[in-house]
């Protein structure tokens with residue numbers, strides 16, 4: 001197909017990665033990326049079903065695109081991602097100017113759907129199972145120096161607040177050989193950092209077996225092998241589930257130099273009663289016990305988490321237990337969410353939805369506590385020298401944004417090349433970023 005494309009991505013890293021695959025498909029078909037709606041021949045909205053108001057956002061965006069479609073019938077409008085999988089025919093019923101609805105399992109068929117839409121009108125493919133692993137598709141990577149690598153999309157759990165099992169299906173692990181081949185290929189192209197992506201990385205491998213045996217591969221072994229790939233200096237992963245966490249993963253993290261000192265470890269709530277209603281099968285003490293073991297093995301580790309405030313039935317006591325857990329856990333950072341019912345999830349039909357003003361008041365208290373802890377954790381780094389990887393400049397090109405191995409943003413006054421490593425001394429800290437000064441590399445010895 002000739003022409004230009006524009007992709008707008010909403011939601012998580014899994015979606016960002018799918019957008020790289022969509023871009024790869026369109027580019028392999030001869031198209032090129034543009035930034036403006038007016039100059040695009042194909043517009044893809046790669047949607048998320050997790051965030052609050054996801055539907056309103058989608059239909060708002062589609063409303064804005066309608067005049068462009070009426071003015072230019074050649075324009076193709078595509079809705080992909082989790083909302084496409086969840087809402088299916090509803091999308092073209094509410095926005096009949098959408099040409100293609102393509103679900104999470106049907107990405108490999110995007111080009112075919114686009115062509116059919118030109119010939120036969122609106123198309124939809126929201127099949128329930130993946131036939132071609134998305135990672136087998138071409139990709140246009142957002143950065144030249146770091147990349148996401150999908151290892152096990154889908155999820156076999158049934159957390160009552162989560163839409164993922166419905167829209168992404170059960171877990172499907174890639175083989176170790178496939179993953180290593182992708183990582184080696186990335187390293188050969190100059191990628192220095194990879195993030196392994198799975199809905200629950202700890203259960204990676206349960207559904208496949210090693211080539212030539214009946215043994216299932218383990219996430220800890222995968223971490224070690226990815227960490228040994230030449231040229232890969234940083235390995236990250238997201239996310240482990242506290243229920244399935246195992247000591248061999250801590251050992252692999254501690255013993256593999258390339259694995260970064262950062263873990264995203266979703267707590268969700270500090271109340272055992274709420275965790276039970278969420279169908280999160282660990283309890284607060286067990287969670288905190290894991291944190292202690294991880295910090296003992298890797299003292300420099302930074303920990304981030306997810307917390308939901310106002311889950312149905314959350315009492316004042318439940319919420320105070322979350323505050324206590326946050327105080328005890330000393331997270332370096334946290335993604336905090338106000339619960340809102342997502343159609344299609346079990347929790348959406350639970351009684352005792354917590355009134356919005358109560359949720360807001362609790363949320364504000366939690367944010368205040370976490371900001372204080374994050375600021376204190378940052379302040380403890382002032383005066384330290386750390387390795388940073390440059391990600392890019394600010395919009396005006398006056399300074400550089402870089403990242404520590406512990407996943408903290410460091411702003412530097414110098415202009416540096418994206419993808420380059422430097423040593424920086426931390427001179428100031430705020431809750432969400434640090435400020436650093438470049439430490440000059442020692443002069444090479446002439447003797």
Ligand code: SF4
Pocket residue numbers: 155156157158159162163164165199200241
């Ligand atoms: S572990 Fe729970 S929250 Fe995470 S994707 Fe699976 S069902 Fe959703």
